[in-house]
Amino acid sequence: MWRSLWRSIDRFSPQYFKYLLNELREIKVVDRSNREFAIDILQSVVEVVTYGDKHDPMIFEYFMEYQVMAEFLRILKISKKSRIEGPLLQYLSIMIQNIESDHAIYYCFSNGYINSIIMHSFTFEEGDLASYYVSFLRAVSSKVNRDTLCLLVRIEREDVVSFPLYSEALKFAQHGEKMIQTAVRALTLNIYNVSDELVYHFITTPPVSKYFSDLMQNIREQCLHVDSILQAEEETFPYGRTKKLHAETEKVVDDLYYLKDLLSVGESQLSRSVLQNLLSFLVLPVFLPLPQLENSGSSPSIVTSLYIVSRLIQIISGKSLINLVTTVMLYPYIELDMKNFTRANGADESGNADSFASYVSQLGGFVFTNPEVLGSETMSGSKYIEILMSCTSLDDGSMSIVEDDQCTKRGGILSYILSDNPCVMLASLFLLFILMDSKDLHYMFVRIIESHVMVEAKLIDALLKVFISRSEGSVQMQLETGWLFRNMLALKMLHLNDGAIILFKTSYQQSHEQFQKELDGCWFDYIPDTLKDEWESCRKALGDSSYKKDPVFALELAIHQQRNNGYTGSSSSVAWQKMVDAVKVYILHIHLKAFILKLDLPGKPIPDLADGPAESGTQRASDHWSANFGSEIPLGSAFPCRIAFSNAGIRDIYVIPVARGKSGKLLLMEKHPFRTQRGVVIAIAPLAGLCPKIDDDHPTWLHLQIREFDKKSKVGRTEACLSKKTNQVSDGRWTLGFPNAETCMTARAMIVDERTKQRSFVEKQISPLHQYDTIELLADN
Numbered sequence: 001m002w003r004s005l006w007r008s009i010d011r012f013s014p015q016y017f018k019y020l021l022n023e024l025r026e027i028k029v030v031d032r033s034n035r036e037f038a039i040d041i042l043q044s045v046v047e048v049v050t051y052g053d054k055h056d057p058m059i060f061e062y063f064m065e066y067q068v069m070a071e072f073l074r075i076l077k078i079s080k081k082s083r084i085e086g087p088l089l090q091y092l093s094i095m096i097q098n099i100e101s102d103h104a105i106y107y108c109f110s111n112g113y114i115n116s117i118i119m120h121s122f123t124f125e126e127g128d129l130a131s132y133y134v135s136f137l138r139a140v141s142s143k144v145n146r147d148t149l150c151l152l153v154r155i156e157r158e159d160v161v162s163f164p165l166y167s168e169a170l171k172f173a174q175h176g177e178k179m180i181q182t183a184v185r186a187l188t189l190n191i192y193n194v195s196d197e198l199v200y201h202f203i204t205t206p207p208v209s210k211y212f213s214d215l216m217q218n219i220r221e222q223c224l225h226v227d228s229i230l231q232a233e234e235e236t237f238p239y240g241r242t243k244k245l246h247a248e249t250e251k252v253v254d255d256l257y258y259l260k261d262l263l264s265v266g267e268s269q270l271s272r273s274v275l276q277n278l279l280s281f282l283v284l285p286v287f288l289p290l291p292q293l294e295n296s297g298s299s300p301s302i303v304t305s306l307y308i309v310s311r312l313i314q315i316i317s318g319k320s321l322i323n324l325v326t327t328v329m330l331y332p333y334i335e336l337d338m339k340n341f342t343r344a345n346g347a348d349e350s351g352n353a354d355s356f357a358s359y360v361s362q363l364g365g366f367v368f369t370n371p372e373v374l375g376s377e378t379m380s381g382s383k384y385i386e387i388l389m390s391c392t393s394l395d396d397g398s399m400s401i402v403e404d405d406q407c408t409k410r411g412g413i414l415s416y417i418l419s420d421n422p423c424v425m426l427a428s429l430f431l432l433f434i435l436m437d438s439k440d441l442h443y444m445f446v447r448i449i450e451s452h453v454m455v456e457a458k459l460i461d462a463l464l465k466v467f468i469s470r471s472e473g474s475v476q477m478q479l480e481t482g483w484l485f486r487n488m489l490a491l492k493m494l495h496l497n498d499g500a501i502i503l504f505k506t507s508y509q510q511s512h513e514q515f516q517k518e519l520d521g522c523w524f525d526y527i528p529d530t531l532k533d534e535w536e537s538c539r540k541a542l543g544d545s546s547y548k549k550d551p552v553f554a555l556e557l558a559i560h561q562q563r564n565n566g567y568t569g570s571s572s573s574v575a576w577q578k579m580v581d582a583v584k585v586y587i588l589h590i591h592l593k594a595f596i597l598k599l600d601l602p603g604k605p606i607p608d609l610a611d612g613p614a615e616s617g618t619q620r621a622s623d624h625w626s627a628n629f630g631s632e633i634p635l636g637s638a639f640p641c642r643i644a645f646s647n648a649g650i651r652d653i654y655v656i657p658v659a660r661g662k663s664g665k666l667l668l669m670e671k672h673p674f675r676t677q678r679g680v681v682i683a684i685a686p687l688a689g690l691c692p693k694i695d696d697d698h699p700t701w702l703h704l705q706i707r708e709f710d711k712k713s714k715v716g717r718t719e720a721c722l723s724k725k726t727n728q729v730s731d732g733r734w735t736l737g738f739p740n741a742e743t744c745m746t747a748r749a750m751i752v753d754e755r756t757k758q759r760s761f762v763e764k765q766i767s768p769l770h771q772y773d774t775i776e777l778l779a780d781n
Contacts, residue, residue: 011044012051014058020045021066030079038075039087046091050098060104069113076120085122089132092117093139105143109151114140118164130172131180137169138183141190149194153202160202166191170211174218185258192265204273212273216281219255223282223308226252227300230555242559249552252308256315263316271320279324283309302416303558306427310434310551319440326435326445330414414449418458422466422477423561427554429463429484436493460500467507467589474560475581479541480553482588486542486595496596501777504596508589512773515586519759522572522689522707523579525662528765530583538587539601572689572707572731590772597775624658627667627681635679638669639747641702642737654679655736655747657687659754662762666690666704666751685734687755692748699741702748706732 010016023041030038045068052059076088099105108114118137124130144152144165154162169187172180191199202208226248229241262274285299300308309329313322416428432449435441466481488494496504518524594601627633638654645651654669664687669679689707708731738744 012048012056012059014052014056014062017045017048017052017059017062018066020048021062021068021071024071024075025066027075028078030075030082030084032082035082035084038082038084042072042075042088042091046095049095053099053101053104060101060107063104064107069108069111073113073116073120076117083127086127086129086132089117089129089136093132093136096136096139096143099143102147106148106151109140109143109148112151115152115164118168130175131177134169134172134175134180134183134187137165138187138190140165141169141187144190144194146194146196149191149196149199153199155198158198160198163199163202163208166199166203167208170208173211173214185261189261189265192262192267192270195265195267197269200267200269204269209273212277213281215255215259216277219252220282220285222248222252222255223300223304226307226555227304230304230558231301242556245555245559246552249307249311249555253311253315256311260316263318263321275320275324278312278321279328283312283325283328301558303423303427303554306416306424306431307551307554310427310431310554313431313434313438314551317438317440322435322438322440323442323445326441330445330448418462422481423554423558425462426466426477426480426484426557427551429459429488430549430551430554433484433488433491433493437491457497457499460494460496461503463494464500464503464507468503468510474557475584476553476560477557478585479538479588480557482592483542483549486592489595504592505777508593508777511582511586511589514582518579518582519763521579522575522691522705524759524762525664525686525688526576527579527583527762528662530580531587531766531769534580534584534587538584538591542588542591542595572705575689586769590769593772593775593777596777599775624656624667625660627684629681629684631681632672632675632678633667633669633681635669635671635677638667638679639738639743639750641739641743641747643668643734651682653682657751657754659687659758659761662758662765664688664754664758685732687751687758689731690751690755692751694744694748695735700738700744702736702738702744704734704736706734708732 020041024038024045027034027038027041048059049063049068052063072088072092076085079085096105096108099108118140122129122133124133140152152163152165153160166188169184173184175181175184191203203211226245229245229248232241259274259278263271265271299305309325313325416424417432419425419428436446436449463481463485467478485494489496518527591601593599624633624636635654636656638656640652640654642650643653651670654671655666656669657666658664666685666687667681668683668685670682672678672680685704685706689705691705693703695701695703736744736747738747
């Protein structure tokens with residue numbers, strides 16, 4: 001009752017605050033009987049303290065006089081299975097987060113109360129206490145600065161020997177809940193950004209520094225898990241696996257962004273420790289899984305390794321990392337070229353012929369300078385260098401081709417650029433592309449890459465052969481190859497010689513021929529719309545020269561490659577995908593050709609023509625075009641025939657084809673029961689996919705194929721087209737019986753005639769594309 005009275009008077013007054021503190025002091029034990037009362041008192045105390053910090057200094061005077069932090073700690077200690085820990089930590093977090101005055105924060109951190117609460121023996125197995133605890137730690141870390149940090153550490157002989165806030169938080173670094181992991185990482189960054197030398201020494205010295213190696217090991221395990229998804233064998237087309245792959249790679253990406261944040265702190269001691277662990281426990285074991293270098297466990301495949309390092313460089317970047325990684329990748333070639341560079345240049349850009357050799361030596365030895373980081377089970381740095389130097393794939397200076405499944409040693413990235421496996425080739429070229437596009441790459445590394453790769457005609461031939469050999473890769477692989485081809489040309493990493501021009505012309509001609517074949521297919525009426533849909537998306541995709549392109553495409557291509565290439569079945573669903581793919585590949589070649597010729601392609605190369613009147617000009621076309629199911633229309637010149645429906649038996653009907661512009665349909669009508677010159681539409685079929693054929697044994701029968709596939713359905717389209725195990729949508733079949741063979745032939749001829757007019761209209765719409773086919777392509781371009 002008295003408490004209610006105080007609240008009604010002024011619940012934020014110093015007098016009421018004193019009352020609350022006295023009530024809190026009266027609590028001698030917290031159990032289930034008074035748990036709610038204790039929680040209510042704690043909540044009210046926090047509310048008043050937060051208010052007083054901004055509005056009433058007297059409240060904070062009482063806060064210090066009554067030693068509120070000591071009371072919170074006391075309540076925590078006298079709690080007996082009341083489960084008050086969670087709410088108490090929550091209110092403490094709220095109070096610390098909302099206090100703004102430096103004096104109040106300093107007092108809260110004084111006298112070791114925070115550390116005592118942190119070190120309290122909590123039972124984290126119960127409920128969600130772990131999330132409350134980590135949130136409390138994060139709230140404390142948000143107020144850490146140079147003045148308050150000294151209150152949270154214990155120093156002996158000018159060394160930090162204890163830092164509970166940091167050490168206890170690290171115990172939750174690999175917690176199963178993502179929110180807890182995120183809170184721990186935010187806490188560590190708050191501490192690192194204080195830039196205290198003693199603390200930096202503490203966190204980079206064993207056993208505390210094990211956090212960084214554990215972090216790298218965890219990322220490595222995630223990479224191996226990604227690779228296990230990639231290598232999984234599934235009979236059906238693995239779209240579920242692709243979705244899972246994206247989810248797992250996102251976890252790796254999140255970790256890499258955290259590493260970027262660590263290196264962005266800007267403290268050399270911390271950055272050096274992170275980089276050493278990054279190279280020792282992630283880059284070397286993942287990217288260079290030589291049998292001699294493996295410490296334990298397995299190593300990912302080449303494609304996964306290339307993906308990881310590409311993502312690493314994209315996200316973290318920085319001069320040190322890029323040149324360190326490049327040193328590891330190019331080590332077999334550096335010594336080989338050192339004499340040539342010295343003879344050719346006499347001196348590098350800095351004026352010293354030996355400076356680049358010294359530079360490389362420093363970079364190459366960087367990872368081996370801290371034996372405590374490497375650990376006792378890892379071989380010495382000199383042994384690493386010895387193996388790297390001996391495992392070169394160069395014999396007498398020529399490039400060798402290394403297969404992913406036969407590789408027993410890795411002599412650098414240049415071993416993979418001519419791989420017969422297009423996924424390996426594209427992934428390695430993408431990594432080279434982002435390196436060459438980086439402003440942080442040492443110019444001598446650029447010279448090494450150029451001398452060994454970029455002048456080789458075999459490289460551009462390998463790329464162009466992916467275009468030509470459609471059976472060896474999916475359409476997506478051709479699109480990714482086109483992106484690399486276009487952007488490597490823009491970066492002058494490739495040169496089009498006469499042989500390359502011939503290969504490109506061959507590929508272009510093949511794409512044009514396949515595109516033309518689709519004009520005779522069952523989906524030719526949708527070619528103009530598909531061209532419009534795909535043109536701009538292809539233009540944007542190829543035109544984006546930014547190397548921030550997600551290298552996960554390499555993993556996706558590797559999954560696609562595991563299935564049998566090509567299309568299975570003959571249904572309209574398969575035909576639809578073949579048409580779309582043919583359009584995509586043709587557009588790809590047009591854009592690449594235009595880029596080579598330096599042509600400015602318009603955004604809409606195909607005129608946006610509306611459907612005009614039917615070219616026949618007959619009354620039949622205009623009268624029947626707007627008909628729908630159930631419409632009553634004149635029979636006119638419709639052909640009488642019979643049809644057998646499975647659910648309605650044999651029925652006497654009339655049939656008439658009608659085309660208008662790029663659209664066409666076949667109408668089936670029954671005679672109106674009361675109006676003899678009128679009919680009622682009972683079925684409609686697309687004209688483009690009918691494929692009319694007269695039966696060989698029964699000349700009065702006309703077989704028609706009905707397009708049943710819903711091209712608007714986005715979900716499952718590709719699975720239905722490309723998977724052997726997926727049930728495809730069956731097309732309908734109509735057989736029309738005419739009174740005699742002559743009528744049957746006339747009806748077929750009319751269907752073909754209307755279809756021809758429809759096709760002619762489509763050809764007229766896409767005719768602007770032909771201008772690109774006639775432009776000559778020369779090597780000088």
